[in-house]
Amino acid sequence: MDPSEKGRLGFISREPLPERTAFTSTPWSPNQKLFVTYRVVCAVFTLAILIWSVPTDSNRWITFYSNWMYATLTLHFCWSATICLQQYCSTHEGPSERTLYIGWIIYDMAMTISLTVSAEYWFSPWPVTIGLRSILRHGLNSVMVVIDVILCGIPSRMDHVVYPVLHQGFYGVFVVLYWLGGFRGYDGKQYIYSFLDLNTVPLQAIGILLGNTFIVMPVFHALSSIFTDRAGRTSKLLITGWNREVPSPESTDRGLESEADELVRVILWRESKQHVFRAEVLRGQER
Template identity: 25%
Template structure:
């Protein structure tokens, strides 16, 4: 698929939806092509185990950090929920837990199915799991469109969390260091910078697809948060230390014009832009995997030509 064809496909009306031909891209990694160059013999039998271990490690890290954050902020148990950082970190933690659960379920389901049959072929394993024929692609696996099964609702929830938490997490990092940057403590770095580091790593090693028009999901999240801040302010709510605002740049009573500008630009510009960043990372990952696949196949093609001669 050329770049022009790819972009045209992104702007079709159905790209707003959450339909996809193959659920395996949500729980497997296309980076195994790269790993096979270093661990060829071992990966021949355990080609998905490294990704399962990665999911387990990230999930453990996210839960530990989440617990540390709420241990430090225990003196503000409810008011901590006023902040966009808290909303974003909760969604990122939920995404991590769900991704690990789905990955483990897919891994053990495929092992059970391999044990129930004498055929240990990976392609047939995925075919049994999805009810269709598959071929390798840049994003992992792709189904024969003649027989497709709709992805379950929890995969759709996973996909929405992926869009919202990843674009939202990058947006939180950018907005914090552009507008606030009032502290540089270890806790601040952990929740405002390391979150984006884990997001970028996850985008590059996972096989999850990304659609440009899915910006509507993080956009909806941004709108909901801004409406929440307006309602909370109108109801007389106070921020930390009884400030009359949650964020100084969202002071609707003291600086309403600035608050309106920040709210509109944050939702309508920053959030879609951050989703485009995630999309660009996914395209870069697909291009890299495609390049590695071509390089991996080139020696085989040359050997075939020599044999034919």
């Protein structure tokens, strides 16, 4: 991002965008082609898993929040891959600020809700299914998130918490509308998850929806923001240490030689001054 572009305001929020390189490259390697390959591989992989999950969940695919989460994660990787490809193939400026800002919002949502869903799935007091689909969508997703945070330099802002909260809030509204519409789940009952049964445990269901939206999601976003900030700083410190130039013997010798030359010049200057002073003293005595 050139100096004239740096610090411009995003098209939605009155906040400066991060450096353009945070979206298009990694501080771990100067090889942009390698990073573009990583982005494309992640996009293709998550898109394949997302498409594979649609027929397995039948016509109720949209009812599960895990699928909402994975769709957002897939959108993040696909959007990021598009940005990297556009920057890599472009001979001019590359992706616009609007494109970068949308990618920033998707990134913050994907990071937060992926970690939240994984933690709630594996530490849930209710029974869960352990299989390939569960590992891919509730375990590997968070592993990919952590790797992405470490590899990339995209910061996460605390005030972006509004986006994962809205994401979870929309799902809460969907759950209520699903119940009001009289739709049925897998077991033929009028709920998506048994712990969100608004007929038999309405207070529990409302408490979980509200608590997850306004307490759990903000907490995980704060943790995600802290982790992103610490990971970014640690990466920069490590990379700076690795790339720091160690003086070679030749450069050290040149440095010593320059110091010796400077010392010789000082000595000669002092001797010349002393010689001038002695000459003036001799002239004075002759007079």
